[in-house]
Amino acid sequence: MLKTTNLTYQYSKQERKLFSDINLEFNSGKVYAIIGRSGAGKTTFLSLLAGLDSPTAGKIEYQGKDLKKIGLSNYRRNDTSMVFQAYNLFDYMTAVENILTALDLTSSSHRGNRAFVLELLKKIGIDEQLANKKIGLLSGGQQQRVAIARAMACDAKLILADEPTGNLDEQNTQEVVKLLLELAHKEQRCVIIVTHENDVAERCDVQIELRKGKLNVIEGPNMVLKI
Numbered sequence: 001m002l003k004t005t006n007l008t009y010q011y012s013k014q015e016r017k018l019f020s021d022i023n024l025e026f027n028s029g030k031v032y033a034i035i036g037r038s039g040a041g042k043t044t045f046l047s048l049l050a051g052l053d054s055p056t057a058g059k060i061e062y063q064g065k066d067l068k069k070i071g072l073s074n075y076r077r078n079d080t081s082m083v084f085q086a087y088n089l090f091d092y093m094t095a096v097e098n099i100l101t102a103l104d105l106t107s108s109s110h111r112g113n114r115a116f117v118l119e120l121l122k123k124i125g126i127d128e129q130l131a132n133k134k135i136g137l138l139s140g141g142q143q144q145r146v147a148i149a150r151a152m153a154c155d156a157k158l159i160l161a162d163e164p165t166g167n168l169d170e171q172n173t174q175e176v177v178k179l180l181l182e183l184a185h186k187e188q189r190c191v192i193i194v195t196h197e198n199d200v201a202e203r204c205d206v207q208i209e210l211r212k213g214k215l216n217v218i219e220g221p222n223m224v225l226k227i
């Protein structure tokens with residue numbers, strides 16, 4: 001679904017290359033965890049996959065088409081959905097309004113469908129009363145679930161999340177990971193997350209470790225492929 005070829009990035013000519021010649025494929029139906037030390041370049045790597053920035057060299061293809069050809073803003077709008085650690089929800093809107101607003105920006109068949117949004121929120125444990133509260137009145141875990149529901153509501157096949165459990169307690173972390181796994185396994189989406197939490201990474205289908213500008217792929221228990 002998403003493929004990188006010789007992907008290389010450096011912030012500027014004066015800086016060292018953060019990573020180089022990364023060749024990877026991401027497929028639907030799986031959750032990928034990008035792991036590595038602080039400063040290894042995880043967020044930068046994710047932002048390239050999300051079409052927020054362009055590679056210094058190499059390319060990224062989505063369903064066989066270069067992101068440059070698709071156009072980064074088209075790609076972001078139609079094919080991806082991002083879940084940020086800081087949720088990126090509008091405080092002055094309710095949970096339902098946040099998702100309806102996000103849907104308005106897409107070509108989803110669910111645009112304007114309040115009942116659909118309420119049903120989706122209910123599915124992930126946000127009842128109608130909570131769904132109609134202003135976002136600022138919800139807990140961190142509830143807000144993160146709303147952010148995930150927003151990604152679920154949009155039809156994007158690719159869901160990218162930067163530290164989606166970064167500031168959640170153990171129970172909420174488990175629930176959010178379960179939701180992300182369901183998105184991949186039940187809805188055949190491709191989910192790519194950055195995480196520094198080992199127990200979260202271990203529950204994902206594939207772990208990708210970014211280290212010294214190269215990647216190690218760990219698929220399944222104890223299987224390490226060096227590329």
Ligand SMILES: Nc1ncnc2c1ncn2[C@@H]1O[C@H](COP(=O)(O)OP(=O)(O)OP(=O)(O)O)[C@@H](O)[C@H]1O
Nearest residue numbers: 011012018036037038039040041042043044045196
């Ligand atoms: N806009 C920028 N300009 C120059 N250098 C940057 C910029 N953003 C990040 N960097 C540097 O690039 C390196 C990788 O940053 P990045 O945020 O991708 O790492 P990370 O692995 O996600 O780290 P963390 O786990 O701490 O969030 C760091 O050394 C960082 O200082």
